[in-house]
Amino acid sequence: MEGEYIIQLTMRQTHILEIIQSLGPITGNQIAEKLNLSRAALRSDLAILTMSKLIGAKPKVGYYFIGQDLQKLKTMSFDTILVGDAHSLPIVVKENSSVYDAIVTLFIEDVGTIFVVSEGNFLEGAISRKDLLKAAMGGKNNNELPVSIIMTRMPKIILTTPEESVLSAAQKLLYHQVDALPVVKAVKEGENTKFQVVGRFTKTNIARLFVQLAES
Ligand code: ADP
Numbered sequence: 692m693e694g695e696y697i698i699q700l701t702m703r704q705t706h707i708l709e710i711i712q713s714l715g716p717i718t719g720n721q722i723a724e725k726l727n728l729s730r731a732a733l734r735s736d737l738a739i740l741t742m743s744k745l746i747g748a749k750p751k752v753g754y755y756f757i758g759q760d761l762q763k764l765k766t767m768s769f770d771t772i773l774v775g776d777a778h779s780l781p782i783v784v785k786e787n788s789s790v791y792d793a794i795v796t797l798f799i800e801d802v803g804t805i806f807v808v809s810e811g812n813f814l815e816g817a818i819s820r821k822d823l824l825k826a827a828m829g830g831k832n833n834n835e836l837p838v839s840i841i842m843t844r845m846p847k848i849i850l851t852t853p854e855e856s857v858l859s860a861a862q863k864l865l866y867h868q869v870d871a872l873p874v875v876k877a878v879k880e881g882e883n884t885k886f887q888v889v890g891r892f893t894k895t896n897i898a899r900l901f902v903q904l905a906e907s
Contacts, residue, residue, distance in 0.1 A: 704736050708758070711746050716753040769900070774860050775853030777900055778874045778890035783808045784838055786815050790826045791833040793818055804871035806888050807842050814850075814873055814886045816842030850875050851892050861897050870894055 700708065703726070710722055719737060723730045737754065740746045745758030782800045784793050786807055793805055797820065807816040818838055826841045827833060851860040851872040860872060874890030 700740075701736070704740060707733065707736055708740060708745055708756070711740075711754050712756040712758075715746075715755040716749065717755075718753040722754065768904070769861065770856050770858040772857045772900065773853060774851050774855045774857055774874055774890075774892050777857050777896045778851075778853070778892045779896060781806055781873065781888045781891045783812065783888055784818075785809070786837065786839045788838050789834050790823065790836045790838055790841060793838050794823050794827065794833070797823060802871075802891070803893070804869075804891070805838075806873045806891070807838050807844075808888055811885075812887050813878075814845060814848060814875060814888050815839070816844040817848050817869075817871070817873065818842045819870065845886075848873065850886060852876070853889065857897070857900060860892050864892075864894060864897075 706726065707722060710725055711717060714721075719730050719733060722737075723733050726733070737746070737748075741748055741754075743758075745756070746754050747757045748754050782796065782802045782804075783806045784796055786809055788796075788807075796805055797803075803820050805818045806814060807818060809815050816839065818841060822841050822843070826836065849863050849867045849869060849872055851863065851874050853874060853876070863872060864870070871891055871893040873886070873888050874892050875886035876889050878885050878887055
């Protein structure tokens with residue numbers, strides 16, 4: 692949205708930044724002239740922009756733009772960033788894998804949720820940490836027990852796609868009280884739609900984005 696910044700610039704700071712981006716290097720006096728303001732009135736705005744490393748100042752040269760691409764800054768917020776820009780690699784096991792193998796995968800890959808796929812990487816189910824803990828406490832032979840017995844299966848799996856907004860996917864995580872969503876691409880097969888797993892969207896992805904946005 693025009694004029695909306697995640698780093699909360701005022702309208703005037705935004706305007707100054709735009710002037711510097713398009714005309715810089717430019718002196719404080721020239722900026723003041725363009726805005727019909729006194730040089731003194733701009734001092735604090737220029738200081739804020741310099742401190743936040745969006746602009747730099749060189750004596751005798753003037754102010755120049757060093758911030759991220761302005762267009763990108765304007766649009767960086769949770770409802771405009773897409774899952775496709777934020778997700779992690781999917782960690783999957785095959786349906787006939789054992790519960791034991793899934794537990795090993797959980798440790799080796801350092802993830803909380805594993806997705807279960809059939810040939811061609813099509814989503815069949817999901818297994819969480821607690822699903823595996825429950826199975827491990829069940830006392831059965833985990834080497835023999837296939838994950839398909841304990842997984843939550845399709846069509847009960849809550850999905851996301853690379854095109855969905857991060858905000859909407861985060862709402863799904865909270866609403867459905869799960870830690871991870873498979874990122875999928877729909878593939879039509881006659882009447883049926885199957886879902887190829889292309890990623891994993893987790894609470895960690897949201898925390899990372901939150902920090903990136905806060906620090907930008
Ligand atoms: P945990 O069980 O370790 O607390 P979750 O809260 O993610 O982890 O999982 C809760 C339950 O939901 C588990 O039984 C799991 O199989 C299932 N589950 C995990 N991810 C999804 C998902 N994306 N959609 C539907 N169910 C899921």
